[in-house]
Amino acid sequence: MSDPANITLVTMDGTTFTVPSAYLHRSKLVQDWLRSEGDKQAMEVKHVTPFVLQGVLNFCEIHAEDTSEPLADPADPTKPFEADPRDDAFRGMPDDQLLQFTMAADILQIPELVRLTAQEMASRIDGKSPDQIRAMFNPDDLAEEDVDSDNEMGEVGEEGAISK
Amino acid sequence: MPQPDLPSELLSDIFHYLIPTDTTIFNYDLLSASLVSPSWHRVARPLFANTHLRSLFQDRYYTHAELARTRVLLDESHCLGADDARLIERLRIRTSDDWFGFPPIPQESADHIYAILALARNLTDLHLNLNVPRGGHDALKTLYASLKPAHPTIRRLAVFHSIFSPAHDGIIDLIAHLPKLDGIELYRLDLLPELVSVLASREKMKHAVIRRPRVREFHLCIARWSNLRSLHISGPMDGCERVWEEVARSCPLLESFYYKRDKLFGVEGPGAREENAALSQIVTQCQKIESLYLDGIAGIGGEFLVATMREGRTLKNLSIIECENVVMEEGGEWENVEKPWPMLEHLTLSSCGIFDDAFVERVLERCERLHTVIFKGYTKEGLRWPTLFKTHGFEIDAKNVWRRELGYRKPFSQTPV
Numbered sequence: 001m002s003d004p005a006n007i008t009l010v011t012m013d014g015t016t017f018t019v020p021s022a023y024l025h026r027s028k029l030v031q032d033w034l035r036s037e038g039d040k041q042a043m044e045v046k047h048v049t050p051f052v053l054q055g056v057l058n059f060c061e062i063h064a065e066d067t068s069e070p071l072a073d074p075a076d077p078t079k080p081f082e083a084d085p086r087d088d089a090f091r092g093m094p095d096d097q098l099l100q101f102t103m104a105a106d107i108l109q110i111p112e113l114v115r116l117t118a119q120e121m122a123s124r125i126d127g128k129s130p131d132q133i134r135a136m137f138n139p140d141d142l143a144e145e146d147v148d149s150d151n152e153m154g155e156v157g158e159e160g161a162i163s164k
Numbered sequence: 165m166p167q168p169d170l171p172s173e174l175l176s177d178i179f180h181y182l183i184p185t186d187t188t189i190f191n192y193d194l195l196s197a198s199l200v201s202p203s204w205h206r207v208a209r210p211l212f213a214n215t216h217l218r219s220l221f222q223d224r225y226y227t228h229a230e231l232a233r234t235r236v237l238l239d240e241s242h243c244l245g246a247d248d249a250r251l252i253e254r255l256r257i258r259t260s261d262d263w264f265g266f267p268p269i270p271q272e273s274a275d276h277i278y279a280i281l282a283l284a285r286n287l288t289d290l291h292l293n294l295n296v297p298r299g300g301h302d303a304l305k306t307l308y309a310s311l312k313p314a315h316p317t318i319r320r321l322a323v324f325h326s327i328f329s330p331a332h333d334g335i336i337d338l339i340a341h342l343p344k345l346d347g348i349e350l351y352r353l354d355l356l357p358e359l360v361s362v363l364a365s366r367e368k369m370k371h372a373v374i375r376r377p378r379v380r381e382f383h384l385c386i387a388r389w390s391n392l393r394s395l396h397i398s399g400p401m402d403g404c405e406r407v408w409e410e411v412a413r414s415c416p417l418l419e420s421f422y423y424k425r426d427k428l429f430g431v432e433g434p435g436a437r438e439e440n441a442a443l444s445q446i447v448t449q450c451q452k453i454e455s456l457y458l459d460g461i462a463g464i465g466g467e468f469l470v471a472t473m474r475e476g477r478t479l480k481n482l483s484i485i486e487c488e489n490v491v492m493e494e495g496g497e498w499e500n501v502e503k504p505w506p507m508l509e510h511l512t513l514s515s516c517g518i519f520d521d522a523f524v525e526r527v528l529e530r531c532e533r534l535h536t537v538i539f540k541g542y543t544k545e546g547l548r549w550p551t552l553f554k555t556h557g558f559e560i561d562a563k564n565v566w567r568r569e570l571g572y573r574k575p576f577s578q579t580p581v
Contacts, residue, residue: 075180099170106174114177122181122193129233130199130240137200 007034008042009057015050016042023060026070028109048104052097055090056104059113062086071111074118084116091120095136098124175207183211188223190216192233195248199240209246217251220280221258222291228263228273235276242283249283255314257307260295270303274310281313290314291322292335301332308334312341320347320371328376328401330354336362346391347371354378364388378402386410394420398459401429408442412449419452424459436463444471454507455481465489466517470497473504483512483538491517498523502530509533515541524549528556537566 007030008018024030033043045053063086083091090101098120105113125133170178182193191212198208216223220234241248258264263273281287290311294304321342323335331353339345339362346368352375353359360381363369369389374382376399383406386392392415397404404423411418423443440463447453448471456472456479458464464487472482482505484490490513492498499522505511508531513519519542528534537558539549553560557568 075177102174102178103170106171114174118174118178119181121178125178125182125197126193128193128196129236130196133197133200 009053010042010044011048011050011053012046013050015053017050017053017057019057019061020064023057023064024108026060026063026110026112028111030108045104045107047107049100052100052104055093055097055101056108056110056113059087059090059116060110063112071115074111074115087116090116095124096138099137169201169203172203172207175204176211179208179211182208187213190223190230190234192230192237195237195241199237199244199246205246214251217248219254219256220252220284221256221261222254225258226261226263231263231273231276235279238280238283247283249280250286252280252284252287254289254291255281255284255287256291256293258293258295259304259307260293264303264307270306274306277307277310278313281311284314285317287314287317288319289322290318290320291324293324293326294335295326304332304334308338311338315341315343317344318342319344320349321345322349322373323351323353325352328352328354328378330356331359335359339363339366342366345369349373349375350377351375352377355380355382357381360384367391370394372396375399376401379404379407383407383410387414390414390416392418394418394422396420396422398422398424399426399429403435403439405435405438405442408439408446412442412445415450417452418446418450420455421446421450421453422455422457423461424457425461427460439463440465440468444468447471448475451475452478454478457481457483457485458487459483459485461487462489466491466493466496466498470501473498473501476505476508478507479505480507480533481510482508483510484514484516485512486515488515488517492523493518493520494522496520496523498526505531505534507533510536512538514538518542519549521548521552525552525556528552528558533570535568535570538564539566540564 005021006018007021007024008016010016021030021034030043037043048056090098093101098117102114102117102121105117121137124136128136179194179197182191182197184191194208194212198205198212200208238249257277263276264270321339323331329352331350335353336358339348339359345366347370348363348366350373355363355374355377357380361384364385364387367388368391369385370391370393372385372389372392372394373396375396377397378401379397380402386395386407387410392411395411395415395418397407411421439461443458443461443464444467447456447468453476456476464484466489469484469490469492472479476482498504504527511527511531511534519539524539528537537553539553542549550560553566558566559568560566
């Protein structure tokens with residue numbers, strides 16, 4: 001590892017980003033990589049586009065000096081979500097970008113960003129019909145499968161368990 | 165362009181933000197999310213509380229938008245094969261809800277109800293709260309027409325009126341079209357001949373709850389309800405003697421009997437004596453009664469209680485409350501009953517007449533299955549029944565209920581010689 005104070009990330013198309021390692025102290029994936037493979041030149045972040053990674057790194061930079069305790073579980077009910085004005089840009093992004101940021105946050109294992117994007121997705125689902133939600137987030141498996149086939153969604157079990 | 169599917173854990177994190185703090189609220193958003201795709205369904209559906217579907221519209225007032233959304237989601241669920249509507253077992257309709265009766269909504273709301281019921285193939289309980297309808301009787305008519313898809317499956321019907329009134333044609337017609345009806349609950353309805361006639365025709369009736377009625381010719385129903393298992397009448401505004409006579413004659417399978425009378429409409433004089441005799445007949449003739457509850461019945465006296473001691477061989481639960489003429493003093497007929505209430509487990513004798521200590525001791529000693537007793541409202545000086553309870557293994561809890569272990573046996577050394 002050439003510079004322990006910085007880390008280089010490589011996106012799916014080979015674009016590189018070199019940022020201070022401290023920015024990513026809340027990313028479990030990066031922290032694990034630094035411990036096990038920190039002597040390598042760069043960390044590959046597959047499935048993440050340069051645009052999205054840039055956004056994620058912006059979030060990390062904004063929150064680099066936050067002193068709050070790292071979040072163990074993004075859906076921890078004991079830690080209610082409080083909107084932070086510094087994150088307004090993330091809340092205002094288009095639906096497809098929000099989905100990609102949510103996935104990137106999950107891939108990089110940044111619970112604070114997962115919570116932010118998950119909460120924003122939930123607020124956009126609020127009051128919407130299934131069709132409207134599909135139009136917003138267009139999940140892949142729906143596009144590939146014929147939802148009109150018999151029992152496509154699976155039977156709903158007595159307590160809501162789904163048996164396909 | 166289709167987006168890559170989100171991992172289950174991530175979906176779960178998102179859906180947790182859709183769960184309201186108040187879990188009694190129907191979670192439309194979660195149900196909606198569960199219908200987006202198979203993978204969303206797998207994660208969202210177990211988080212949705214099925215109780216809200218099982219008992220639809222039970223918990224609070226609903227708006228027209230919510231009614232419409234319910235219909236849309238259940239339609240979608242049906243089209244996708246998830247068929248959530250089949251979970252619906254109970255439906256409550258309140259004519260005071262926002263969706264009811266606002267022009268031009270009545271027809272639209274009725275269409276939603278019709279569509280929901282067409283999918284709810286397992287609906288068995290219909291609960292109608294007929295408060296003053298916003299759209300008048302025309303709105304009610306539209307409502308009744310919308311209930312048609314549920315006619316074949318409804319087994320229990322509850323009709324609540326906010327003010328005492330006769331049943332209107334819609335109710336009578338509805339009852340006539342429910343072939344499986346075996347349970348009825350009516351509140352503040354005048355049992356006029358037309359209603360009695362249609363109720364009497366439902367011969368499968370097993371459970372009847374009638375609150376604040378004018379019973380009139382209700383005995384004509386009882387005469388046709390030979391399958392009746394439970395009868396609950398509270399707050400009648402007129403005499404019930406003929407009803408009780410018919411119960412004794414026609415309901416051999418009766419297991420539970422509940423009768424509560426308000427002081428305002430108490431029965432006195434000859435009517436009280438007739439009622440006492442008729443109630444005693446029920447105890448004698450209905451040999452399967454397990455639960456008997458009488459509250460505020462001035463007509464019954466000690467002889468009635470003795471009849472239950474002698475004839476109530478299947479009684480497990482007996483409650484006699486505020487029946488001031490029930491008196492069990494030393495030297496009474498009760499002393500000739502060697503083995504009272506052999507199956508009795510729960511006994512309530514509250515605020516009645518007089519219960520001599522010897523009577524209390526006889527009951528505690530000989531009713532071996534008895535383990536819960538509520539005995540309050542007796543403060544006459546010199547009574548030693550609290551000591552008797554303790555001697556027979558009972559302890560009193562914070563709610564003034566005396567309890568002892570099931571199968572309690574008095575230690576040999578304490579048994580009087």
